[in-house]
Amino acid sequence: MLNRQQAPDFKQVSTINFIQPEKKVMDNGVPVFTIYSGEQDLVRIEFIFENVNWKLEKPLQAIAVSALINNGTNKLTSKEIAEQIDFYGAFFQTEYVQDQSLVTLYTLNKHLHSVLPIVKDVLSASQFPQHELDIYIQNQKQKLQVNLKKNDILSRKEFANALFGDTAYGVNIKAEHYDALKREDLLEYFKAAYAPNNCTIVVSGKFNDAAFNLLNGAFGKDWEKSSAVKNSFNFNTTDKQVIYVEKPEALQSAIRIGQLAINRKHEDFSGLQILNTVLGGYFGSRLMNNIREDKGYTYGIGSGISSLQQAGYLFIATEVGADVCSAALTEIYKEIDILKNELIGEEELNLVRNYMLGSMLGSLENVFSHADKFKNIYFSGLDYDYYTNYIETVKSITAEELLALANKYFTTEHFTEVVIGKK
């Protein structure tokens, strides 16, 4: 007779294999890291540029360059670039994040030789035509107007600005910043940042020697070097800040609370990730259990730790019914207090260990995810020992060590608390 009350046997994840990259260098010195897999006839090539030359008076320089880089060269118009990339079934994506600007090409192997020259033209000779810039400014200002009606987005903007001030990490972009964009500024930034000496290439997929030669043939020469200064910031922990923007018609309030913490380079980072998981890092977390599953105040609540190159921060974020906003805040602080005053029980801690190991295994789904894992460590100046240590820490950290970390990093007297909506 089947006993449905008895859980089947299970095992904790024992080994996790990381595919490490092979490094090659192009003729002009650009490093190319390849994570190889031959299962599908496709490849992802990421051109990664560090963000440079930060100027507060021109906070959109790097962002606008990233958005407009494929909008025309000496040879091709914006429409021609898009048509050619699409014709080959490829994907050309750009992304601006706090520390870097990424240009990513996804293509089937059979079209690599056709699309690489287009990407080369874009990365080395983009022109940022004035009429494309005008359209961009007009449309971005409209998008900003819509975003400013979203409480969640407002809370992110206020929170980042409170922690990081007027730096690339925290500047609060307004419509007038778009109006101030000049074509010369884009050309200047493009020249400084999108240069071989500021570029790292990470490739994942079916990428053999012949493919490397194609890449080297296109990007290993005829690409002008630049001189640029990598962005550098210093941040100081603040005293408690409470930011409240009242929205009388709000049905829900967006809450975002947190403070500066450490980044991946710090030895406590893995331990803090475990603590974060317990608090709000998975569906069974304490915040979810209390504020969603017990009280029903919200559709979702979570916490996170974010690692930037020059800072780290922790945060708790949710959108809750406007009538229960104060009650939700009270519960959030209560959960933090418990974390700082009571040892995490054995059963819960073991569950979190197993969950995190399974989650790490599952996050290595395909060759792209292996490349992402590499980027996490490489751009923090770490090597694969980081993951060995992470796994070891998850398996062995004690409740006492976690209690100490809670008291060291969750210092509510330094918290920034943002509420948009009603309290």
Next chain:
Amino acid sequence: MVDFNRFTLANGLKVLVHEDATTPMAVLNILYDVGARDEDPNKTGFAHLFEHLMFGGSVNIPSYDEPLQRVGGENNAFTSNDITNYYITLPAENIETAFWLESDRMLSLAFSEKSLDTQRNVVSEEFKQRYLNQPYGDVWLKLRPLAYKKHSYRWATIGKELSHIENATMDDVKAFFKKHYTPQNAILVVGGNVKTEDVKKLAEKWFEPIPAGEKYNRDLVREEPQTEARQETVKANVPLNAIYMAFKMPGRLNDDYYAFDLLSDILSRGQSSRLYNSLLKEQQLFSDINAYISSSLDPGLFIVEGKLIEGVTVETAEKAIWAELDKLKAELVSDMELTKVKNKVESVLVFSEMSLLDKAMNLAYYELLGDAALLNNETEAFLKVEAEDIRRISNETFNLNSSSTLYYLTEENA
């Protein structure tokens, strides 16, 4: 190419297995053939609320999430107008835990009052977060009843109104479970580092003892052909005027589905598309413009939507959309343009095989359509579409008398 093996248990549960030895993980995906279209018009949002209740404990297992997390697994679910789909990913060596959990809640739920109370609140907050407290968030709550008058697609998955969710009772929950959550109304897909014979043993052990239940025979009210242009104007606290146009199109199983999908790509996939270049770049009438299909099982909608540049009149903007649609009715698309969207689709299909979970979900969905093997014929079906097909369906579809247009205006503009 997504390979699979297939068998059916004595109680009618269909099981598909996709073996993929390149991953240490496994996926267990279960699709129930029930969606918001199966709801009572006075109890809408129920399929989705029910999805939440599926996580509130089952007859023999008080907590669903905890035992799964304990073995390194994760799970989630979604509800659409057509289906409800649940999935688990976990280390393959712990796959039996997924069978244990998933089979127990197919056998019976715990039907806990506390869970119903909480999830009513959680879903109400979800309703607010996604539909009511966002600019333009309630568009589909307005557009569906404009486009559909009879069919149950006239309400959104979240439901017509908050009160339907607030008034849900335990009796409703039990009746819904009995009617829809039966083995013969479900499709189970197991994928990843598993072997078919092991999956078969586990399926027989955990799922086969579940009673077959009664067969649910779907008999939905059909939508009658639309013969008049419909328009509605909404004013709200939004910063920009917007237009949403909905045209009737056939359901997912119609032969023309692939042509419709390519048609929406021609209009709006990426920066080389027609609407983007003509309306956003050249004429500068919109700051956002999109076209897409609803891909529903019963006759669906072809949507064109855009946000207007400040100062552009709604009449001008609407006329410009119609000019693009009329062009498709009058002129054949070029070989180059058609090949472009076909190549893009081919590429998307290859990239979609990078994800184990996507493969498992797709197998379940195509099995629901009639045969999971259809998934591997997709590329061929797209390649068959000809320029004449695009012109023909454009003529059949883009007509004022079968259109529903929602003008979503700022308060100053109304």
